[in-house]
Amino acid sequence: xxxxTADPIANIAEFNFLDGVKVVDFTQxxxxxxxxxxxxxxxxxxxxxxxxxxxxxxxxxRPGLPDDDPYYFHVFNANKKSIAVNMKSDTGxxxxxxxxxxxxxxxxxxxxxxxxxxxxxxxxxKEINPGIIYAQIKGFGEGSPYEKNLSFDMIAxxxxxxxSVTGEPDGPPMRPGISIGDTGTGMVMAxxxxxxxxxxxxxxxxxxxxxxMQDAIMHYMRTNFATTGRTGKAAGRAGSxxxxxxxxxxxxxxxAPGGPNDFVYISTSAANxxxxxxxxxxxxxxxxxxxxxxxxxxxxxxxxxxxxxxxAKWTKTKTKFEAMELIGKEGIPIGPVLDTxxxxxxxxxxxxxxxxxxxxxxxxxxxxxxWPVRVDGRPTRLKSSPMLGQHTDDxxxxxxxxxxxxxxxxxxxxxxx
Amino acid sequence: xxxxTADPIANIAEFNFLDGVKVVDFTQxxxxxxxxxxxxxxxxxxxxxxxxxxxxxxxxxRPGLPDDDPYYFHVFNANKKSIAVNMKSDTGxxxxxxxxxxxxxxxxxxxxxxxxxxxxxxxxxKEINPGIIYAQIKGFGEGSPYEKNLSFDMIAxxxxxxxSVTGEPDGPPMRPGISIGDTGTGMVMAxxxxxxxxxxxxxxxxxxxxxxMQDAIMHYMRTNFATTGRTGKAAGRAGSxxxxxxxxxxxxxxxAPGGPNDFVYISTSAANxxxxxxxxxxxxxxxxxxxxxxxxxxxxxxxxxxxxxxxAKWTKTKTKFEAMELIGKEGIPIGPVLDTxxxxxxxxxxxxxxxxxxxxxxxxxxxxxxWPVRVDGRPTRLKSSPMLGQHTDDxxxxxxxxxxxxxxxxxxxxxxx
Numbered sequence: 001x002x003x004x005t006a007d008p009i010a011n012i013a014e015f016n017f018l019d020g021v022k023v024v025d026f027t028q029x030x031x032x033x034x035x036x037x038x039x040x041x042x043x044x045x046x047x048x049x050x051x052x053x054x055x056x057x058x059x060x061x062r063p064g065l066p067d068d069d070p071y072y073f074h075v076f077n078a079n080k081k082s083i084a085v086n087m088k089s090d091t092g093x094x095x096x097x098x099x100x101x102x103x104x105x106x107x108x109x110x111x112x113x114x115x116x117x118x119x120x121x122x123x124x125x126k127e128i129n130p131g132i133i134y135a136q137i138k139g140f141g142e143g144s145p146y147e148k149n150l151s152f153d154m155i156a157x158x159x160x161x162x163x164s165v166t167g168e169p170d171g172p173p174m175r176p177g178i179s180i181g182d183t184g185t186g187m188v189m190a191x192x193x194x195x196x197x198x199x200x201x202x203x204x205x206x207x208x209x210x211x212x213m214q215d216a217i218m219h220y221m222r223t224n225f226a227t228t229g230r231t232g233k234a235a236g237r238a239g240s241x242x243x244x245x246x247x248x249x250x251x252x253x254x255x256a257p258g259g260p261n262d263f264v265y266i267s268t269s270a271a272n273x274x275x276x277x278x279x280x281x282x283x284x285x286x287x288x289x290x291x292x293x294x295x296x297x298x299x300x301x302x303x304x305x306x307x308x309x310x311x312a313k314w315t316k317t318k319t320k321f322e323a324m325e326l327i328g329k330e331g332i333p334i335g336p337v338l339d340t341x342x343x344x345x346x347x348x349x350x351x352x353x354x355x356x357x358x359x360x361x362x363x364x365x366x367x368x369x370x371w372p373v374r375v376d377g378r379p380t381r382l383k384s385s386p387m388l389g390q391h392t393d394d395x396x397x398x399x400x401x402x403x404x405x406x407x408x409x410x411x412x413x414x415x416x417x
Numbered sequence: 418x419x420x421x422t423a424d425p426i427a428n429i430a431e432f433n434f435l436d437g438v439k440v441v442d443f444t445q446x447x448x449x450x451x452x453x454x455x456x457x458x459x460x461x462x463x464x465x466x467x468x469x470x471x472x473x474x475x476x477x478x479r480p481g482l483p484d485d486d487p488y489y490f491h492v493f494n495a496n497k498k499s500i501a502v503n504m505k506s507d508t509g510x511x512x513x514x515x516x517x518x519x520x521x522x523x524x525x526x527x528x529x530x531x532x533x534x535x536x537x538x539x540x541x542x543k544e545i546n547p548g549i550i551y552a553q554i555k556g557f558g559e560g561s562p563y564e565k566n567l568s569f570d571m572i573a574x575x576x577x578x579x580x581s582v583t584g585e586p587d588g589p590p591m592r593p594g595i596s597i598g599d600t601g602t603g604m605v606m607a608x609x610x611x612x613x614x615x616x617x618x619x620x621x622x623x624x625x626x627x628x629x630m631q632d633a634i635m636h637y638m639r640t641n642f643a644t645t646g647r648t649g650k651a652a653g654r655a656g657s658x659x660x661x662x663x664x665x666x667x668x669x670x671x672x673a674p675g676g677p678n679d680f681v682y683i684s685t686s687a688a689n690x691x692x693x694x695x696x697x698x699x700x701x702x703x704x705x706x707x708x709x710x711x712x713x714x715x716x717x718x719x720x721x722x723x724x725x726x727x728x729a730k731w732t733k734t735k736t737k738f739e740a741m742e743l744i745g746k747e748g749i750p751i752g753p754v755l756d757t758x759x760x761x762x763x764x765x766x767x768x769x770x771x772x773x774x775x776x777x778x779x780x781x782x783x784x785x786x787x788w789p790v791r792v793d794g795r796p797t798r799l800k801s802s803p804m805l806g807q808h809t810d811d812x813x814x815x816x817x818x819x820x821x822x823x824x825x826x827x828x829x830x831x832x833x834x
Contacts, residue, residue, distance in 0.1 A: 030640065150748065215786075228761055260590070
């Protein structure tokens with residue numbers, strides 16, 4: 001019988017899809033780190049190359065000591081290793097080149113021009129290892145008028161279009177509250193790398209992959225570009241409604257006790273008239289069933305404020321969880337607005353392994369979302385983000401076959417830490 | 418010399434990373450279709466199995482004739498094939514099972530319970546093909562209290578947390594204007610499938626993969642969960658600002674001539690004090706260089722409204738493109754807020770192959786975003802979304818080796834169309 005006491009998630013796995021894939025990881029902050037973390041969740045051996053002084057700047061987004069805000073670093077660097085190398089020393093740079101020689105993938109998201117200045121341009125790297133998948137993530141694309149500009153998530157989201165479709169119809173553009181410019185970009189790159197690795201098993205050929213955050217965001221905005229195709233106009237803002245939707249009720253409805261996130265989203269379908277009739281029964285307005293004023297999706301859309309008020313009058317008397325229960329069981333699409341604390345406190349995510357607790361050598365335990373895909377019913381295991389240089393010895397031994405004496409000498413020389 | 422007249426993008430490629438991978442595609446709307454489209458962009462042979470009457474409901478989101486709003490379908494089904502099969506006939510269902518027998522991947526995102534009712538549960542499918550990667554996308558996870566509920570992008574985003582972090586600090590939660598609940602979920606599944614295929618080259622083993630939109634969204638919200646780790650509170654809303662940011666200026670600034678999307682996002686770094694000094698020069702306020710009131714990131718954050726006004730007074734006199742040019746060239750991170758029409762009209766995206774025009778057998782040409790990753794400097798080619806049943810003959814011939822007579826008989830029997 002398996003010992004389930006040691007592990008709160010009895011059914012946990014360690015995905016081995018990318019077992020044996022070696023990734024030299026120069027990424028920092030979020031877009032690049034998301035890409036290599038996705039590879040790590042799927043089983044790749046991902047080694048962060050960090051400068052011995054401060055490492056990935058994502059380790060110290062907040063002023064103060066290094067690692068004073070470890071959470072930001074944790075969420076983007078789970079399941080990775082770290083080696084601290086001084087790449088400004090010839091010995092350090094050569095060590096990294098030795099790692100590249102034996103690697104399958106290299107990923108970087110430095111500012112434009114930086115990797116070349118470090119001496120690891122694609123031309124150099126493919127000489128060392130012609131079979132490597134060399135992946136680069138930038139803010140703006142090569143050939144864009146802004147290709148040399150710096151970018152961060154907010155800038156890429158503004159320039160990629162998400163601000164323009166978020167916010168109230170008569171208000172200014174607004175930032176979506178998630179860093180999709182970073183995480184979304186990392187994900188398309190991870191998908192491309194995994195596909196390239198599949199092909200490479202046959203051909204052994206390396207490739208240079210490049211993605212820009214602005215371009216990746218446009219990919220995630222295909223729905224909005226479809227709207228432009230249909231209307232010939234810019235896709236607009238519609239608050240929490242869907243612009244141009246031809247049915248109602250569809251939108252946010254306020255719930256008791258009226259806290260900042262006490263709302264449910266209800267989305268009756270234009271294709272299923274029963275949604276409306278069932279909803280009328282739930283909210284105690286059977287008297288309106290068959291009333292022509294609200295008798296079709298289009299008629300309800302025309303009288304949307306009235307329709308919304310009919311529903312809101314009832315939702316305000318229920319908590320979002322009660323509303324979810326009572327409306328959801330009638331087969332009407334509904335979801336509560338949940339905040340990160342509510343999601344954090346919902347034990348069902350832990351029971352399913354969607355949220356797991358990171359046990360770190362130094363920092364306190366931290367619960368965070370893991371890779372969301374189950375394989376044969378099992379989640380993959382969360383492992384700690386690395387301390388700066390935590391795996392220097394291990395990696396030099398396992399990747400480069402250096403013995404303890406050689407490693408000590410490298411440390412004494414200041415090439416690694 | 419290559420013939421560049423035939424192709425507006427001289428340097429275009431057709432990614433072959435997943436060449437030879439056969440995907441039986443039951444997906445509809447956005448989340449599932451994004452997953453299989455990602456596989457298709459990377460070279461897989463993706464065949465949509467559609468019912469002969471109306472096909473993927475994504476073909477007819479708007480009332481009226483089928484295909485009256487083809488754009489929505491186009492953007493999620495580029496580079497795929499379509500076969501129209503009546504799965505309610507035994508012959509039709511057996512044909513699909515024959516396709517599954519020779520396939521590498523099967524993907525579905527039906528409502529909970531539907532694929533089982535169609536007779537293609539995992540237990541059935543793995544009997545037919547033990548080596549298949551069987552992928553399922555649902556709204557809520559297996560084991561969630563809501564596992565039987567229907568979901569759409571808006572519902573998944575509400576329940577996954579994005580609404581709770583979008584909007585003004587004192588306003589209601591708000592929907593981010595992009596369908597990240599759908600497209601983001603499809604992307605993590607595509608990444609997992611590609612990784613599973615990599616491993617399968619060695620083992621031949623099949624797997625069941627499952628992802629829920631709510632769970633996938635939480636993954637994309639890792640930054641916000643990091644905030645909760647740090648503060649012990651729910652991550653909040655901050656309009657277009659970053660909640661708890663400790664530097665300024667950082668945010669949206671209004672530009673001439675004052676249209677709904679005439680704004681730039683400027684993000685000076687707390688780690689680079691020169692950003693502020695250079696910005697003062699650009700906006701003609703050299704007199705404030707060294708002024709202690711604004712002399713550190715934290716001091717500026719304390720006087721943020723004043724700091725924003727200093728910058729806005731200048732940005733209001735420039736268009737967003739002028740501001741981008743003048744501020745960007747000083748190395749200060751900045752991006753214009755662009756809408757889908759502006760992005761659509763910017764020819765540099767076409768020149769780089771990021772946007773391409775779909776030439777469809779019936780519908781008018783349509784420009785849309787393509788897969789954003791370049792391989793060896795080249796974008797992949799956009800091919801048309803399929804008409805319903807467009808490839809019935811081709812697929813029956815290529816996948817099942819049926820000759821013309823056999824196909825005619827299937828059509829006469831009403832099994833395919």
